[in-house]
Amino acid sequence: MAEIRKSDFIWMDGKLVKWDDARIHVMSHALHYGSSVFEGIHAYKAEKGATIFRLKEHIERFFHSAGSFGMKISFTKKEIMNACIETLKKNKLSDAYIRPLAYYGYTNIGIFPKDAPTNVLVACVPWGNYYSKDLEIMTSKFTRHPENATVYGAKLGGNYANSILAMYDARNNGFDEALMLDSEGFVSEGPAENFFIVKDNMLVSPLSKSALPGITRDSLIKIAEDLGIKTQEKKLKLEDVYEADELFFCGTATEVAQIISIDKKKIGNGKSGRITLMLKKKFEDVVRGKDKKYSDWVTFV
Numbered sequence: 001m002a003e004i005r006k007s008d009f010i011w012m013d014g015k016l017v018k019w020d021d022a023r024i025h026v027m028s029h030a031l032h033y034g035s036s037v038f039e040g041i042h043a044y045k046a047e048k049g050a051t052i053f054r055l056k057e058h059i060e061r062f063f064h065s066a067g068s069f070g071m072k073i074s075f076t077k078k079e080i081m082n083a084c085i086e087t088l089k090k091n092k093l094s095d096a097y098i099r100p101l102a103y104y105g106y107t108n109i110g111i112f113p114k115d116a117p118t119n120v121l122v123a124c125v126p127w128g129n130y131y132s133k134d135l136e137i138m139t140s141k142f143t144r145h146p147e148n149a150t151v152y153g154a155k156l157g158g159n160y161a162n163s164i165l166a167m168y169d170a171r172n173n174g175f176d177e178a179l180m181l182d183s184e185g186f187v188s189e190g191p192a193e194n195f196f197i198v199k200d201n202m203l204v205s206p207l208s209k210s211a212l213p214g215i216t217r218d219s220l221i222k223i224a225e226d227l228g229i230k231t232q233e234k235k236l237k238l239e240d241v242y243e244a245d246e247l248f249f250c251g252t253a254t255e256v257a258q259i260i261s262i263d264k265k266k267i268g269n270g271k272s273g274r275i276t277l278m279l280k281k282k283f284e285d286v287v288r289g290k291d292k293k294y295s296d297w298v299t300f301v
């Protein structure tokens with residue numbers, strides 16, 4: 001699961017710092033108000049060295065997120081991409097999770113981060129499977145923040161208070177994960193992953209502006225289409241979910257995680273679905289650079 005396994009170095013504002021020395025001040029703005037932006041990027045052991053999956057798209061989103069908070073990152077996208085590669089290499093990691101984070105640092109105590117510096121770091125930790133079991137989930141009582149309560153497509157630290165509430169509630173009630181609805185009652189996403197249903201051999205994803213337009217989601221839609229699976233985006237009701245043949249979550253950390261029940265209702269035959277497993281298998285090859293068709297998505301390190 002997601003416990004932190006230490007690595008040796010963290011890249012902080014352009015320098016590699018020993019893990020135990022990578023500290024910030026307790027009065028940093030981000031610690032108090034969630035004024036941070038971040039990415040989660042997955043690196044995989046490949047036949048030779050490692051691959052990083054869709055690094056460019058993650059860094060694009062990182063800068064989009066930073067821009068929405070008015071942060072000025074004093075590094076270029078290329079430099080941050082190189083920092084990801086350098087940190088992975090310096091820590092001698094291959095199956096790993098890379099975490100770029102930009103945050104408003106030490107400043108005044110007001111909400112407006114006047115004159116606050118934007119600090120940037122890239123950490124990298126060993127990573128295995130996030131979920132190696134079939135998931136049993138519940139519908140959350142916490143609504144995903146509406147589109148006009150945040151910035152679409154931005155991964156802002158503070159947004160994750162909403163995710164933590166949903167996740168905490170799900171775990172407290174004995175479930176693995178939560179499915180969140182949007183403010184109109186349509187299906188949105190999980191606390192840190194996108195959601196799909198399969199119905200009559202079609203892959204359907206929720207059309208919800210409250211959900212993060214995830215990079216894994218985008219990749220899976222393309223892969224499904226290439227495999228001849230029909231795809232559709234539409235507003236999904238909870239009843240559509242209950243009546244689906246298969247369900248799964250997806251995300252950079254989660255990859256493809258099959259769901260076998262929701263709100264204690266069994267989905268399909270209560271086992272991982274055929275299309276879910278087909279996509280999961282193909283995805284595993286694609287991220288490790290084994291399928292040349294998707295080589296544009298993979299950075300070899």
Ligand code: PMP
Nearest residue numbers: 192193194212214215216251252
């Ligand atoms: N939704 C949320 C809220 C997330 O935090 C994530 C993880 N980044 C996702 C969806 C999945 O996005 P991606 O596939 O880009 O990791």
